[in-house]
Amino acid sequence: xxxxxxxLIVALIGASTPILLAAIGELVVERSGVLNxxxxxxxxxxxxxxxxxxxxxxxxxxxxxGGAFGGAVLSLIFAILxxxxxxxxxxxxxxxxxxxLGLAALMGEAYAGISPPMTPDLFPEAMxxxxxxxxxxxxxxxxxxxxxxxxxxxxxxxxxxxAGLILRAVGESHEAAHALGYKVVRIRVLAILFGxxxxxxxxxxxSLVRVPSWTEGMTAGAGWIALALVVFASWKPWRALxxxxxxxxxxxxxxxxxxxxxxxxxxxxxxxxxLVTIIVLVLISSDKTRAALNAPAALGxxxxxxx
Amino acid sequence: MKKxxxxxxxxxxxLGLGAAASAQDDSFQVGFVYVGPIGDYGxxxxxxxxxxxxxxxxGDAVETVYTESVPEGAxxxxxxxxxxxxxxxxxxxxxxxxxxxTNNVAARFPDVRFEHAxxxxxxxxxVSTYSARFYEGRAVMGHIAGxxxxxxxxxxxxxxxxxxxxxxxxxxYLHAAEVNPDVEFRVVWVYTWFDPAVEADAAQAxxxxxxxxxxxxxxxxxxxxxxxxxxxxxxxxxxxxxxFAPAPRLSSIMDQWGDYYVRRVGEAMEGNWAQADxxxxxGDGMVGIGEMTETIPEEVRASAxxxxxxxxxxxxxxxxxxxxxxxxxxxxxxxxxxxxxxxxGMDFYVEGIEGEIPN
Numbered sequence: 001x002x003x004x005x006x007x008l009i010v011a012l013i014g015a016s017t018p019i020l021l022a023a024i025g026e027l028v029v030e031r032s033g034v035l036n037x038x039x040x041x042x043x044x045x046x047x048x049x050x051x052x053x054x055x056x057x058x059x060x061x062x063x064x065x066g067g068a069f070g071g072a073v074l075s076l077i078f079a080i081l082x083x084x085x086x087x088x089x090x091x092x093x094x095x096x097x098x099x100x101l102g103l104a105a106l107m108g109e110a111y112a113g114i115s116p117p118m119t120p121d122l123f124p125e126a127m128x129x130x131x132x133x134x135x136x137x138x139x140x141x142x143x144x145x146x147x148x149x150x151x152x153x154x155x156x157x158x159x160x161x162x163a164g165l166i167l168r169a170v171g172e173s174h175e176a177a178h179a180l181g182y183k184v185v186r187i188r189v190l191a192i193l194f195g196x197x198x199x200x201x202x203x204x205x206x207s208l209v210r211v212p213s214w215t216e217g218m219t220a221g222a223g224w225i226a227l228a229l230v231v232f233a234s235w236k237p238w239r240a241l242x243x244x245x246x247x248x249x250x251x252x253x254x255x256x257x258x259x260x261x262x263x264x265x266x267x268x269x270x271x272x273x274x275l276v277t278i279i280v281l282v283l284i285s286s287d288k289t290r291a292a293l294n295a296p297a298a299l300g301x302x303x304x305x306x307x
Numbered sequence: 308m309k310k311x312x313x314x315x316x317x318x319x320x321x322l323g324l325g326a327a328a329s330a331q332d333d334s335f336q337v338g339f340v341y342v343g344p345i346g347d348y349g350x351x352x353x354x355x356x357x358x359x360x361x362x363x364x365x366g367d368a369v370e371t372v373y374t375e376s377v378p379e380g381a382x383x384x385x386x387x388x389x390x391x392x393x394x395x396x397x398x399x400x401x402x403x404x405x406x407x408x409t410n411n412v413a414a415r416f417p418d419v420r421f422e423h424a425x426x427x428x429x430x431x432x433x434v435s436t437y438s439a440r441f442y443e444g445r446a447v448m449g450h451i452a453g454x455x456x457x458x459x460x461x462x463x464x465x466x467x468x469x470x471x472x473x474x475x476x477x478x479x480y481l482h483a484a485e486v487n488p489d490v491e492f493r494v495v496w497v498y499t500w501f502d503p504a505v506e507a508d509a510a511q512a513x514x515x516x517x518x519x520x521x522x523x524x525x526x527x528x529x530x531x532x533x534x535x536x537x538x539x540x541x542x543x544x545x546x547x548x549x550x551f552a553p554a555p556r557l558s559s560i561m562d563q564w565g566d567y568y569v570r571r572v573g574e575a576m577e578g579n580w581a582q583a584d585x586x587x588x589x590g591d592g593m594v595g596i597g598e599m600t601e602t603i604p605e606e607v608r609a610s611a612x613x614x615x616x617x618x619x620x621x622x623x624x625x626x627x628x629x630x631x632x633x634x635x636x637x638x639x640x641x642x643x644x645x646x647x648x649x650x651x652g653m654d655f656y657v658e659g660i661e662g663e664i665p666n
Contacts, residue, residue: 216346266665
């Protein structure tokens with residue numbers, strides 16, 4: 001019994017998309033110097049609001065929009081508390097997660113056990129039927145391609161545009177950016193909203209495509225993995241993609257190795273995604289100067305214009 | 308009723324953020340510690356149905372509190388202690404992984420009665436354990452699975468390698484192999500009771516490996532949605548999961564805790580509660596077999612019902628020899644049935660199951 005690499009890769013891409021979406025959003029937030037630990041909360045709000053809207057409207061696309069919107073609305077609370085009321089970002093982020101989990105459970109009470117409308121595949125059947133390449137390249141829904149486009153767009157924005165330069169400046173030294181006349185708070189609020197929308201979209205992908213149904217607490221820690229992924233990626237978009245696919249790939253592979261009755265200790269397989277993450281983190285951070293240089297210098301620091 | 312509804316992320320719990328309820332000592336207070344959310348429509352949901360049965364039976368004389376999604380380990384101790392400090396007289400801890408925590412807290416509060424589900428340690432006089440003979444239900448599911456599989460590959464989503472799960476796999480396999488000697492079991496250990504995404508991935512991996520019937524020993528309905536998409540079959544787990552009938556859900560193995568909870572709370576209120584180790588099955592009503600849908604051929608429905616009834620009446624034990632261990636050594640001789648002790652501690656596969664049990 002061997003493992004079919006094509007279904008493995010297809011499964012890996014599907015499994016990785018929610019955490020990739022959440023991670024790329026959080027990456028932008030952290031690049032602007034804000035640490036939002038509420039990713040899990042925003043994801044689950046996105047999952048439930050996307051699910052509710054998709055079920056009631058019959059359209060998965062409205063559901064995805066609704067999920068992104070729901071995540072953004074929740075992140076707005078975080079933005080107001082941390083940017084205008086200057087609350088502690090770590091505590092506010094944790095509270096946001098708790099609030100999001102509770103609120104989602106309440107919102108979704110009537111929706112357990114319902115099936116959402118199907119999300120269609122993007123490409124016609126003929127293209128998906130191309131041996132091997134078809135399922136891998138064309139066998140997905142729109143959101144998978146959106147997530148890849150987002151990675152490319154975020155990379156381009158950060159590396160090659162003036163807006164990206166300003167965002168990074170705010171994240172490295174909000175005092176200097178402020179002195180130059182940039183609206184630090186406004187830029188950060190926009191980044192937080194973007195992060196919330198991405199997390200919400202990731203959550204909606206979970207409840208509309210990956211599982212697909214609403215269950216209380218269904219994110220089950222995906223938001224925390226996304227947060228870890230940002231550090232793993234050392235705040236670089238393409239590395240976040242690599243990290244998400246690596247994590248999702250190993251998780252999908254280990255289940256398949258078990259299903260195929262291949263004799264590898266299961267405990268080893270189960271911890272392999274985390275093990276590989278740790279190994280890569282150690283390798284990255286062994287180059288001390290580079291890892292330290294990559295973390296936004298103003299990450300998690302409160303900014304007030306008077307300072 | 309006072310709800311102690313707090314959905315706690317593990318991380319937040321680790322930071323010691325807990326929820327509190329006000330103390331109230333005029334009525335008998337019963338606390339429930341849940342491993343997942345009530346909304347899982349699986350394991351935790353069935354325990355909450357039991358809690359509601361207690362409330363309905365005793366009305367104002369009893370007050371229940373519960374906490375959902377409590378991680379197994381030290382956090383559970385904190386939750387239990389909090390409940391007791393708020394006035395709980397009796398505590399139900401509804402997952403195997405609370406075994407250590409339950410006994411630790413029981414040592415500190417000898418006047419509080421503890422009921423630990425699916426465990427085997429009763430270190431102190433105030434700790435009872437209880438469980439259902441799920442393997443009786445698994446026998447019926449295995450019987451149906453053996454008939455329904457066309458690829459002769461049956462998938463099994465297993466949570467943790469503990470005796471209860473291993474016993475279920477063995478029971479299902481024996482009764483699938485009895486009606487279909489070519490059947491092969493593929494077991495995937497996911498190391499979680501509740502994680503819909505991982506459960507769905509596991510179901511997908513099993514389907515990709517050729518399984519067309521998948522049994523699950525995890526709590527969410529996520530595998531069902533995958534099976535529906537793949538035109539494969541599955542069984543309701545813990546709760547009926549009737550929303551997935553007539554397919555992929557063929558039948559279900561239901562946990563019915565209400566009678567037991569009502570009985571034990573009643574005993575505790577009257578002061579004649581005593582330590583016990585309870586293990587009840589289909590016959591006592593603790594394990595229920597959900598409606599078998601018409602997707603199952605009529606004669607299979609009939610034979611499955613006959614199997615269920617013979618187990619319920621005690622005429623047939625799902626582990627009746629001859630049964631060999633995986634390595635070929637004899638476990639039960641012809642016609643022999645196991646004592647409850649060795650059965651409760653079962654830590655090996657029976658002959659015919661491939662793969663190794665992780666430890």
